Amino acid sequence: NGQEKGTVVVGSKLFQESYILAHMTALVLEDAGYKTDVKQGLGGTFVNFEALKAGQIQTYAEYTGTAYSQILNLSQLDNWDRQVVYNMTEKGLKQQDGVMIVSNLGFEDAYAIAVKEDWAAEHNVTKISDLEPYAAEMTIGTDPEFATREDGLPRIQEVYGFGFKDYKQAVATVMYEAIKNDEVDAISAYTTDTRNEVFNLRVLEDDKNALPPYDAILIVTEEFAQNNPDAITAMQKLDGAISTDEMRQLNYQFDIDQKEPGDIAHDFLVEKGIIE
Ligand code: PBE
Structure with a gap:
């Protein structure tokens, strides 16, 4: 059609999953005739959100x-x-920022506290509240x-009434290396990261429901959506396209197989029949 199709710039956060999702978004847009520019690892939550609004x-x-x-x-x-969290998020983003959810990708990547499996087994730790006797002596990598x-x-x-002795902040990959190398005693794990298994970690149950659900969503400004209906149609092809298990496998391909995001x-979208 005659619609002018410019370049769509896709942001991403500082971890593998966010890179992979940015490339998937770019690929469905390219399939619909757009040019794209993937800003891999642009920054954290606020860097991306402010860049979106700007x-x-x-x-x-x-x-x-x-x-x-x-x-x-x-x-x-x-x-x-x-x-409930999805609905409140959708409504809040629209009212506060004029931002809309284009697709609900289909998987959740939650935060969770993880510790080394052998330490957990030795101390009978399966849930966050079990850390109470130990936390004051523990350093958490976040x-x-x-x-x-x-x-x-x-x-x-x-919520749990205790804190850790100290914390060390780093990008997710460095955080995972830190627990693997015993430089920290616990980490703020991501539930779709297969290094939880590969590095023999135990993901602890959040038994007091401190943390919210984290469903992956693609967002755009309402203004962009109004001016680029074909881009929205293309991005909606990713709605429900990725299960949690599939996202784990894709992250594994990055971290363990060291495949390019x-x-x-590309290979995932072809296999799913979303692009040719
Ligand atoms: N998460 C868990 C975080 C990082 C890992 C996906 C909810 C986030 O980027 O919001």
Whole structure:
């Protein structure tokens, strides 16, 4: 058709999954005739969200619990429900920022506290509250956001009534290396990261429901959506396209097989019949 198709800039956060999702988004847009520019590892939550609102990027993959807690500052719920958090996030983003959810990708990547499996077995630790006798002597490795996010260490401290001795912040890959090398005693793990298994970690149950659900979503400004209906149609092809298990396998291809994120994204979309 005659619609002018410019370049769509796709942002991403500082970890493998976000790179892969940015490439997938770019690929469905290219398939619909757009040019794209993937900003791999642009920055954390706020860097991406501010860039989106400023028009420096047109989309990126966010997570419901992150938007809910960080961007919208909505309060903790006693019983977290995925659909309730999704609905409140959708409504809040629209009202506060004129931002809309284009697709609900189909999987959740939650934060979780993980410790070494052999240590956990030795001390009979299966859930976060089991850490209480040990936390004051433990150092937790976190990603760049978890230590200070309201839905992070402050919330763990408030809900469970204990804190860790210290924390060390680093990008997710360095955080995972740190626990593997015993430089930290626990980490703010990502539930779709297969290094939880590969590095023999035990992901602890959040038995007091401190943390929200984190469904992956693609977001755009309403203005972009109004001006680029074909881009929205293309991006909606990713709605429900990735199961949690599939996302884990894709992350494994990056971390363990060391495959390029663009190739991981491409091969997945072809296999799914989403692009040719
Ligand atoms: N998460 C868990 C974080 C990082 C890992 C996906 C919810 C986020 O980027 O919001």
